[in-house]
Amino acid sequence: MVQDVSVGDLRWNIVWQRDVCVMCGSCVAACSFHAIEVVRNRYLRGSVHISGEHSGQTPAPRLAIRQIADSKCACRGCGMCAKVCPVGAIQPVRNYDNRMSMLSRCVGTPKRGGRHGGVQRRTLDTIMVGRISQMTDPALDSERHLFDIRAPLGRVMPVSDLPLQVEGERLKVAGRTPPVRWIYPLIFSDMSIGALSTRAWEAVALACAYLNERCHLPVRMCSGEGGMPVRLLESEYLKYMILQIASGHFGWNRILTALPRMKVDPAAVLIKIGQGAKPGDGGLLPAAKVTPHIQAIRGVPGVTLHSPPNHQGLYSIEEAVQKMHLSCNAIFGFRVPVAIKCAVSATSVAVYNNLLRDPYNICGGFFLDGIQGGTGAANEISLEHTGHPVVSKLRDCYRAAVAQGRQGQIPLWAGGGVGQTGNAAADAFKLICLGANGVFVGKILIQLLGCVGNEQGRCNACNTGQCPTGICTQDPRLVRRLDIDRGAENIVGYMRSFDAELRKLLAPVGNSSLPVGRSDALVTSDKAVADKLGIQYAC
Amino acid sequence: MLHIDTVSGHERRSTQELLLLIEAAVEQGETDFYIAASGQHDIGGPLWNRKGAPLTFTVRNPGQRVGAMCLPATTVLVEGPAPADVGWLNAGGRVVVRGDVGDTAGHCAASGVIYVGGRAGARAASLMKHDPMYDEPSLWVLQNVGSFSFEFMGGGRAVVCGLGCEKMSSVLGERPCVGMVGGIVYYRGQVSSLPAEVCVKELETDDIAWLESGLDDFLAAVDKQEACQLLADWSMWHKIVPEIGDEKRPDTVEDITAFRREAWIPGGIFGDVVEDNFQVSGLVACGDLRLREPVWQQEMQCSPQGRGCRDCGQCLKACPERAIARVHDDEGGYGYISDGARCIGCGICTAICPLGVWQMHVHLAEL
Structure with a gap:
């Protein structure tokens, strides 16, 4: 069907070399996105042949690593498959003609998952x-x-506002000054x-x-x-x-109750x-x-x-x-x-x-x-x-x-x-x-x-x-x-x-x-x- | 001897006039000069007699860089003090200053000797080096030197006698020997704030022999022979050398693991809310750390004939981890099991099974 998602719609494509692969399964085991799977294809020419004895009736099974054509488990290009592959048979490559900016918005919620080239030029550069x-x-x-x-x-106080008093010939700090930490x-x-x-x-x-x-x-x-x-x-x-x-105030109960036990x-x-x-x-x-x-x-x-976009108790x-x-x-x-x-x-x-x-x-x-x-x-x-x-x-x-x-x-x-x-x-x-x-x-x-x-x-x-x-x-x-x-x-x-x-x-x-x-x-x-x-x- | 007075009435010879005059006299064969200077720079070098005869300059009131770029047969004697850069780039001359000297005495000197009968200013002998084709340079100072001396020193020997400085907290001022990579600094008295790249050592026999062989000449040159007995008590001396070769400290190695074990909060900061043994699993893991696990479901009647496992054993052969085993009972029943301790959850068994008996169970998260 036209609306079916194919791997060509996804942002990253898995390139797998069947003549190099030793079918150890590491890439599939390592992929946390479940973006790839092992498939059996008896008609797939040149796919990996698992050695072993086979009866005359069972054709030699051929296995292949295949990217799953589903936007929910789309390859993210993280490269863990390439990292674990012992023979360099697999890697993700960027697919410039993908349709993900459309497809990921077809589910009715805002798209997440980072920037995709929309970063402005950096002034600092x-x-x-x-x-x-x-x-x-x-x-x-x-x-x-x-x-x-x-x-x-x-809060760094200007010298004129510091609570300094002259006592005889010495300067004395008379009163509190705000805490200042000099840090990296x-x-x-x-x-x-x-x-x-x-x-x-x-x-x-x-x-x-x-x-x-x-x-x-x-x-x-x-x-x-x-x-x-x-x-x-x-x-x-x-x-x-x-x-x-922050606006959610998460975790502050434990911070406050720990106060009596804080050493510093x-x-x-x-x-x-x-x-x-x-x-x-x-x-x-x-x-x-x-x-x-x-x-x-x-x-x-x-x-x-x-976390709300604003602090609930602050109005101005x-x-x-x-x-x-x-x-x-x-x-x-x-x-x-x-x-x-x-x-x-x-x-x-x-x-x-x-x-x-x-x-x-x-x-x-x-x-x-x-x-x-x-x-x-x-x-x-x-x-x-x-x-x-x-x-x-x-x-x-x-x-x-x-x-x-x-x-x-x-x-x-x-x-x-x-x-x-x-x-x-x-x-x-x-x-x-x-x-x-x-x-x-x-x-x-x-x-x-x-x-x-x-x-x-x-x-x-x-x-x-x-x-x-x-x-x-x-x-x-x-x-x-x-x-x-x-x-x-x-x-x-x-x-x-x-x-x-x-x-x-x-x-x-x-x-x-x-x-x-x-x-x-x-x-x-x-x-x-x-x-x-x-x-x-x-x- | 050619006596040059640089001031006549209200007229003072410029540095350029004086140096051209000296050069012309040397060219004429003059070898002995007395120069009543008035702050002119660069008196003493680089000059040479065409027949190789020694040149001698006795100078009063020189400007900066007296004895600079001196060549081997040149002797410069300054009767009083001298300002900065005495013996700058000394290339073999003998430069004697009876009084104090300003900053950067002996800066970049590569040969020859420089004797100072008083104190030396900051950055003494900085970048002093040793050209192996010639004798090594030396700088002798009767009293003490200013801060930042011997910076980036790469060769030669400096001697700081500390005469009358016994109560000073540092006869080498603050932060001496920063970046020092070669040479030796001998000193008598206290020092402070040495950088990590150098170390202080006791004198050895060779050091004492070298110092003894030069001390009399130095003291005679600066007219302080009476100090000889006091200074020759070698037990009061030390030397500073750069830490090189085997002595060089290893680069700082971060040992976070040791820090975590010894200084960090025992059991980790989340130890009260989450169990973590800090063991690291690989990207390909077994057991509970697998992202998926295969389950052999004989009841899966998914073949066209409506039958389950045909006992073909392909899964057993294909499993890359040899995690699958065939089990059987006495009544002819059999089954396949996957050993969780070996299985990585790759799904090859699922793919190879012609009848779909192996099924992968995917756990997105274990909540």
């Missing part, structure tokens, strides 16, 4: 660190100079327990602790909105964690208003991923979980700032910085201006999450068509603060696609020069764990519970595929490279500390970008 210290001032030795690579998280300028961004498997989440937490304890890199990790493991809440490692409270304060609390991958759209954890431990940590039944920006910030500050006795994360929007500067008023000195950071972040779990309509690039809006926010002489008071943290090309250090450095105090990354962390997804639609089955790498699934059989130690090792190694590469950029511009707002260090090959960001045009 037009920017170069073009102001090199040479004759004007000495460049630094990137490997040996003692750099101060720290970024503030917390890259935060492991919020991916929830639930969205990630226990092993994946633990691998990121383990890498974070290792970086602090063994590598002197004070990286912090944000919990995501799925709560926190109680054992972590009650351990010393809590000091490396940023606790997120967490690094910060992050109020999530929105996220760049799906701004204005709430979170959604499909029932397939709401396993008993997720139900326990989040305090919910095993059904599909929605003033409430968002004052009520929410006050409550979150109060949880830890005003000892822990509280920051807020929003999806980047045309209105971001208005929000930042409102935050900057901050009459109670309780706003410890503004996290701007751009459109290029997110995994394959979000609806494609949100991923590709909703949101705002982070670069220009970060710049606008920074300049708005500069115009008021308030830059640096409420730290700006930028994310959403940082590290998308693999080099997070270059992205971070450029964003810092444009006014960010630091950056946050999410997707590259799971890619370091072993995720094979990319921006061109490979895999991106994060919403299905069938993640072949055991990262975005709660299926214990798939989760067991993930090696926590090796995953964490990749993240630790990447962060050490990140640190070394950051120094390679700090050195030539001659900065010992992070060059926040040093836009003179940047040039761009795009005139429009130059005009918009206020940096030099170069060609």
Whole structure:
């Protein structure tokens, strides 16, 4: 029938070489999408002949590996079949003439499964660190100079507002100042327990602790909105964690009840208003991923979980700032910085201006999450068509603060696609020069764990519970595929490279500390970008 | 001896005028100079007598780079102090400064000797190296050197006598020897903040012999013979050498597994809500970790004749894991079973069965 789905309609096709295959069955066994099967075809010429004695009546059976022509178990191109094949007989190839963007919408629900080439050109890729210290001032030795690579998280008070008193010839601090943590300028961004498997989440937490304890890199990790493991809440490692409270408030019962047993304060609390991958759209954890431990940590039944697109108790920006910030500050006795994360929007500067008023000195950071972040779990309509690039809006926010002489008071943290090309250090450095105090990354962390997804639609089955790498699934059989130690090792190694590469950029511009707002260090090959960001045009 | 006074009345010879004058005199055969300088640069090199006779410069009040690029037969004696870059790129000359010297003394020197009768400034002997065709360079300093000295040093020997500096926390200032890959730094006194790429060692017999052979000449040159007895107590000395070869520390190896076992939360952070032994299964797994499992269903009457298994045994032969076994009882009944401990759930048995008796059971998730 015309409407029947054929493999030619699917996004990926399996190429299988019958003359090479030894019919070990590994590819079929490894495929978590059930996209391929073994079939018997006695008429199939040249298909694999299983040796053995056969009676005269039974023709020698011939077996073949065949892709299943069903959009529900369509090949995602993850390549696990190719990874396990001992003879290189099978691999997925991209099928450019597929009809999936139609077929996957024929079921009456929004299409999910990542971006499919709808990513915009990256502004950061037009920017170069073009102001090199040479004759004007000495460049630094990137490997040996003692750099101060720290970024503030917390409300930084201007000196004029500090409660300082002169006593005799000494300055004395008389009164409270807001808490500020000076941390590494890259935060492991919020991916929830639930969205990630226990092993994946633990691998990121383990890498974070290792970086602090063994590598002197004070990286912090944000919990995501799925709560926190109680054992972590009650351990010393809590000091490396940023606790997120989002619209679903998932897991906060266990966080609050753990308070009397906490040995240390967490690094910060992050109020999530929105996220760049799906701004204005709430979170959604499909029932397939709401396993008993997720139900326990989040305090919910095993059904599909929605996080509303907005906080139910917040009706205005003033409430968002004052009520929410006050409550979150109060949880830890005003000892822990509280920051807020929003999806980047045309209105971001208005929000930042409102935050900057901050009459109670309780706003410890503004996290701007751009459109290029997110995994394959979000609806494609949100991923590709909703949101705002982070670069220009970060710049606008920074300049708005500069115009008021308030830059640096409420730290700006930028994310959403940082590290998308693999080099997070270059992205971070450029964003810092444009006014960010630091950056946050999410997707590259799971890619370091072993995720094979990319921006061109490979895999991106994060919403299905069938993640072949055991990262975005709660299926214990798939989760067991993930090696926590090796995953964490990749993240630790990447962060050490990140640190070394950051120094390679700090050195030539001659900065010992992070060059926040040093836009003179940047040039761009795009005139429009130059005009918009206020940096030099170069060609 | 040619005596050159660089100031006459209110007129001062420029560096260029002085250097051209010296060069012309050397060309005329002059070998002995006394230069009452007034800050002119580059006095002393690179110059040579056509007949190979030694050249001697006695200098007062030089500018930067005195004794720079000196050639082997040249001797420069500075009566007082000298500013930066003394003996810069020294190529074999003997440069003696009786007083203190500025920064980067001996910078990039590859041969010859430099004697300093006082203190040396920052970055002394940075990038000093040894050209194996010539004698190795050395820098002797009577007192101490400033911070960042011996950076990237690749060869030669530096001697910091620490005379009168016994109470200093570091006779080498802050962060000396960063990036040092060769050569030896001898010092008497304390040092601090050494980088990981170097190590401090006791002197050996060879070291003491080398120091003893040079100490008298050094002290005589800077006119401090009286310090000889004090300085020759070799028990007060140490040397700094780069860690190379077998001594080089291995690159940091991340051992996350050890960290997880020793320092991480015992049993993992989710140990209270989910069972996990942290064992890793391959992409192709057996038993409970299989994504599918075959079930032999004799009652499946799916053949055209309405009969079940014909006992052809093709599944048994085709199974790549040899997981299928035929079982039988005394009454002639038989059956096939799949051993879950071996079966990977590939479905070859299902495909090969001509009658569809083997059925794959697919578990999308185990909830």
